[in-house]
Amino acid sequence: MSDTLLEVRTLRCERDFRVLFKDLSFTVNAGDVVQVEGPNGSGKTTLLRMLAGLLPVHEGEVFWRGEPMQRVRPMFYEELLYLGHKTGVKDSLTAFENLRSWAALRAPVSDDRLLEALERVGLKGFEHSLAHNLSAGQQRRIALARLFVSDAPFWILDEPFTAIDKKGVAELENLMIQRGREGMAVLMTTHHAPRIEGELKKVTLGRVAA
Amino acid sequence: MWQRFKAWFHKWASPKWFFDMSASWMPWLKGIAIACMVTGVIWGLAFAPQDYQQGNSFRIIYLHVPAAILAQSVFMMMAVAGFVNLVWRLKLADLAVKAAAPIGAWMCFLALFTGAVWGKPTWGTWWVWDARLTSMLILLFLYFAVMALHGAFTDATTGGRAASIMAIVGTINIPIIKFSVEWWNTLHQPATFKLTEKPAMPPEMWVPLLIMVIGFYCYFGYLLLYRMRNEVMEREQRTQWVRELVRKGV
Amino acid sequence: MNATVSAAFTAQLRRDLLLSFRRRQDLANPLIFFVIVVSLFPLGVTPDKEFLSQAAAGVIWVAALLATLLSLDGLFRADYEDGALEQMVIAPQPLFMVVLAKTLAHWLVTGLPLLLLSPVLGVMMFLPADATGVLMLSLLIGTPVLSLIGAIGAALTVGLRVGGVLVSLLVLPLYIPVLIFGTGTVQMAINGQPWTGHVALMLAFLALAIGLAPIAASAALRISVSN
Numbered sequence: 112m113s114d115t116l117l118e119v120r121t122l123r124c125e126r127d128f129r130v131l132f133k134d135l136s137f138t139v140n141a142g143d144v145v146q147v148e149g150p151n152g153s154g155k156t157t158l159l160r161m162l163a164g165l166l167p168v169h170e171g172e173v174f175w176r177g178e179p180m181q182r183v184r185p186m187f188y189e190e191l192l193y194l195g196h197k198t199g200v201k202d203s204l205t206a207f208e209n210l211r212s213w214a215a216l217r218a219p220v221s222d223d224r225l226l227e228a229l230e231r232v233g234l235k236g237f238e239h240s241l242a243h244n245l246s247a248g249q250q251r252r253i254a255l256a257r258l259f260v261s262d263a264p265f266w267i268l269d270e271p272f273t274a275i276d277k278k279g280v281a282e283l284e285n286l287m288i289q290r291g292r293e294g295m296a297v298l299m300t301t302h303h304a305p306r307i308e309g310e311l312k313k314v315t316l317g318r319v320a321a
Numbered sequence: 322m323w324q325r326f327k328a329w330f331h332k333w334a335s336p337k338w339f340f341d342m343s344a345s346w347m348p349w350l351k352g353i354a355i356a357c358m359v360t361g362v363i364w365g366l367a368f369a370p371q372d373y374q375q376g377n378s379f380r381i382i383y384l385h386v387p388a389a390i391l392a393q394s395v396f397m398m399m400a401v402a403g404f405v406n407l408v409w410r411l412k413l414a415d416l417a418v419k420a421a422a423p424i425g426a427w428m429c430f431l432a433l434f435t436g437a438v439w440g441k442p443t444w445g446t447w448w449v450w451d452a453r454l455t456s457m458l459i460l461l462f463l464y465f466a467v468m469a470l471h472g473a474f475t476d477a478t479t480g481g482r483a484a485s486i487m488a489i490v491g492t493i494n495i496p497i498i499k500f501s502v503e504w505w506n507t508l509h510q511p512a513t514f515k516l517t518e519k520p521a522m523p524p525e526m527w528v529p530l531l532i533m534v535i536g537f538y539c540y541f542g543y544l545l546l547y548r549m550r551n552e553v554m555e556r557e558q559r560t561q562w563v564r565e566l567v568r569k570g571v
Numbered sequence: 572m573n574a575t576v577s578a579a580f581t582a583q584l585r586r587d588l589l590l591s592f593r594r595r596q597d598l599a600n601p602l603i604f605f606v607i608v609v610s611l612f613p614l615g616v617t618p619d620k621e622f623l624s625q626a627a628a629g630v631i632w633v634a635a636l637l638a639t640l641l642s643l644d645g646l647f648r649a650d651y652e653d654g655a656l657e658q659m660v661i662a663p664q665p666l667f668m669v670v671l672a673k674t675l676a677h678w679l680v681t682g683l684p685l686l687l688l689s690p691v692l693g694v695m696m697f698l699p700a701d702a703t704g705v706l707m708l709s710l711l712i713g714t715p716v717l718s719l720i721g722a723i724g725a726a727l728t729v730g731l732r733v734g735g736v737l738v739s740l741l742v743l744p745l746y747i748p749v750l751i752f753g754t755g756t757v758q759m760a761i762n763g764q765p766w767t768g769h770v771a772l773m774l775a776f777l778a779l780a781i782g783l784a785p786i787a788a789s790a791a792l793r794i795s796v797s798n
Binding site: 407459462463465469470473474475476479482486487489491493498500501502 | 723727728730731733737740741743744745747748751752755776783787790791794795797798
Binding site: 219 | 578579582583586589590593594650652653655656661662663669796797
């Protein structure tokens with residue numbers, strides 16, 4: 112299993128005349144876990160948003176399964192799961208409604224599977240509570256439940272382990288290992304060294320002389 | 322043929338190429354603009370015959386009509402540049418949208434102002450809710466919208482793309498607005514106030530007008546390039562070639 | 572429209588309506604505004620019955636337009652701020668459909684109540700009774716156009732802090748044709764002239780707005796998200 116999913120070639124990013132990164136090239140293969148690391152302000156989140164298609168790519172090329180990204184973007188979106196800082200969990204919807212409305216814009220999923228995902232992230236008994244009445248950690252878990260619902264083979268996660276306890280982290284790591292065996296790849300930023308099978312690939316930012 | 326077009330098109334992606342080329346076009350535009358406007362003004366104001374109904378007051382047409390034509394075609398041009406900016410992400414197209422908007426707004430204002438000045442002796446009032454005046458006023462609002470949107474974003478590229486969408490949406494709406502306003506005008510007011518029809522003009526009147534229109538277009542071209550060049554310098558200030566230019570004191 | 576796209580459309584519509592009903596108080600605000608603006612008019616100009624019945628259609632239409640404008644900020648703002656909009660932009664379902672569903676939800680909670688309230692205001696403004704039906708019809712066709720055009724403005728300004736004021740600058744000039752024909756239709760009915768042609772024209776505006784506005788709004792949302 113070493114199909115190349117994502118390939119990045121000589122990517123460059125500039126903000127307000129400051130070069131965040133340049134000549135950035137790397138590949139993500141099926142089964143890989145890739146950690147993007149670098150000091151604060153080195154452009155980690157910017158890189159993830161760029162690859163998710165939320166920011167335009169001005170210089171450099173991105174390929175998805177060997178095709179230029181701009182040509183296959185709709186296909187890419189079908190295979191992508193992106194989780195950013197802002198999760199899009201609505202205060203005035205219940206945990207279940209939140210997950211269901213997220214899933215509705217993606218592949219069809221049965222209600223049972225949604226409920227099961229909420230159970231896996233430790234929200235059993237809170238399925239029908241308004242997110243507003245849940246703690247910050249529990250709200251984060253509503254967003255993380257998406258990972259248990261999704262069949263997407265490529266995840267882009269921005270600090271997925273924040274605001275969840277040890278048990279939650281372990282559960283998430285198990286999921287990544289299990290899905291990794293099926294060929295799923297992860298590209299993420301994290302301050303926590305994740306426990307994974309095999310090698311943790313790294314992409315390091317912040318070495319550009321300004 | 323297609324290959325040559327593509328090669329030509331690609332040149333426009335280079336701000337440096339534009340900067341060098343525009344330097345050689347600008348004197349021409351400036352020269353033609355001055356020649357046309359001087360000829361047009363002298364001919365139109367001093368030699369063209371009087372209007373048999375309006376007397377000399379009609380002579381403001383030599384400012385009014387070119388300004389009104391420019392106000393409309395600049396908006397159209399802005400929409401085309403906006404489209405190119407959105408689809409091909411051409412930096413220069415973005416600059417053109419930004420540079421053209423205030424010029425177009427000025428032309429629009431000039432057309433409205435000269436219209437009011439013309440209206441006073443002709444209709445006896447500064448302003449009437451004439452269909453053309455009204456749609457020109459709405460066009461001015463649309464220019465303000467594009468400019469305000471461009472300025473509201475901290476990131477110039479994002480602001481440029483947003484303004485491009487507004488320019489395109491505005492252009493699709495202009496015919497609808499004109500049509501509505503004309504319909505509304507006939508409903509509310511009988512056609513007592515009508516500008517003298519243009520085609521009825523004798524050549525001694527419309528030839529200087531045509532010269533003025535050409536002069537205005539060249540003047541617009543000159544201003545546009547001037548503003549775009551400033552903008553190019555500012556956005557490319559970190560690049561080698563701009564630094565070099567600055568060092569040479571251009 | 573294939574099955575999953577239409578399912579996504581319904582799901583999005585249901586979600587947005589649910590969100591609106593969970594915050595019922597906010598729904599009443601544009602309606603109260605609508606009534607207040609209309610009642611300011613006789614106070615500010617004249618309570619003369621003759622004059623008001625002439626001005627009724629225009630006043631009600633302008634008030635409806637302003638009330639819609641006031642509610643536009645809510646269309647995408649909350650979703651932008653909590654990140655839900657990002658998830659919609661990168662979802663495999665077409666953004667066009669999402670925008671259309673959100674705009675329909677917006678119309679159902681603002682335009683439709685305005686329309687239902689309009690006969691009461693018609694009475695307050697001495698609108699001839701037989702023109703009430705035409706007023707409602709013109710609002711039924713016109714207010715969705717206001718929501719659709721408004722969606723473009725809301726999408727362009729959602730990432731900006733000054734959004735509220737700017738959106739009126741962007742959207743009001745584009746509202747003018749709807750205003751002219753909306754009021755015009757009612758006026759013609761009052762004058763006893765045939766007005767069906769104008770209804771057809773307004774339907775054409777609506778068709779154009781349904782076809783084009785969501786495209787512009789989607790493109791605008793992608794730009795706003797990337798800010």
